[in-house]
Amino acid sequence: MIAENVQNVLKEIAGGNAFGEKITLVAATKTRTPEEINEAIAAGVTDIGENKVQEFRDKYDLVHGANRHFIGHLQTNKVKYLIGKTYLIHSLDRLELADELQKRAERAGWTADCLLEINIGSELSKSGFSLDEGMSAYEKMRAYPNIRVRGLMAMLPVSQDFQQLRSLCLSMRQFYDTIKVQDGNISYLSMGMSGDWRLCVECGSNMIRLGTSLFGPRAYPQAPVND
Numbered sequence: 723m724i725a726e727n728v729q730n731v732l733k734e735i736a737g738g739n740a741f742g743e744k745i746t747l748v749a750a751t752k753t754r755t756p757e758e759i760n761e762a763i764a765a766g767v768t769d770i771g772e773n774k775v776q777e778f779r780d781k782y783d784l785v786h787g788a789n790r791h792f793i794g795h796l797q798t799n800k801v802k803y804l805i806g807k808t809y810l811i812h813s814l815d816r817l818e819l820a821d822e823l824q825k826r827a828e829r830a831g832w833t834a835d836c837l838l839e840i841n842i843g844s845e846l847s848k849s850g851f852s853l854d855e856g857m858s859a860y861e862k863m864r865a866y867p868n869i870r871v872r873g874l875m876a877m878l879p880v881s882q883d884f885q886q887l888r889s890l891c892l893s894m895r896q897f898y899d900t901i902k903v904q905d906g907n908i909s910y911l912s913m914g915m916s917g918d919w920r921l922c923v924e925c926g927s928n929m930i931r932l933g934t935s936l937f938g939p940r941a942y943p944q945a946p947v948n949d
């Protein structure tokens with residue numbers, strides 16, 4: 723079942739997005755066992771993302787052959803466990819986190835590839851910079867020598883208002899294009915989960931984070947927020 727789900731999604735995104743860009747599938751692996759994750763990798767998943775540091779660490783040596791992403795809210799006191807181990811951290815959401823990442827990464831002689839997280843729906847339950855503060859946050863993040871900003875991440879609000887979601891997605895793409903023209907490191911717009919990824923891709927996302935569509939419903943209820 724997992725293999726079939728993975729292959730179906732990979733087939734569907736094989737043509738790239740509306741901007742002619744390759745789409746990267748990141749399997750969101752929270753609550754999944756190393757066996758399930760390895761099955762997804764065997765079926766073609768190249769990138770996996772955890773949203774809790776504990777799970778990231780527990781599974782690190784038990785899964786093989788994929789780029790490791792960190793996609794959840796990152797507490798400052800847990801940054802040390804990710805140093806040298808992530809392909810991409812999607813949740814760079816505050817300067818205090820950047821300070822800690824810079825300190826630890828520099829000490830390790832490593833550069834952290836990160837996405838700036840934007841709270842596109844201005845939701846109290848979610849972290850990230852507002853779109854309005856996005857540009858100034860991006861410019862501040864660029865000044866850290868051991869942090870490399872590679873793009874943007876956002877989670878859409880849960881809503882039935884398709885037009886509103888579409889317009890939020892398009893404003894993310896617009897911000898993405900604004901920074902991309904001036905910065906060759908910018909390559910990823912990480913936007914889209916199981917319930918909304920097709921809309922996101924249509925609006926220019928080139929990285930989607932899927933859990934439920936690949937692995938089925940999670941065993942215990944967990945809202946897709948960054949905690």
Ligand SMILES: *Cc1c(COP(=O)(O)O)cnc(C)c1O
Pocket residue numbers: 750752773793794914915916917931932933934935946947948
């Ligand atoms: C869990 C999670 C996802 C995937 O959610 P699904 O709805 O199961 O596809 C994506 N992004 C983040 C940050 C998550 O925590």
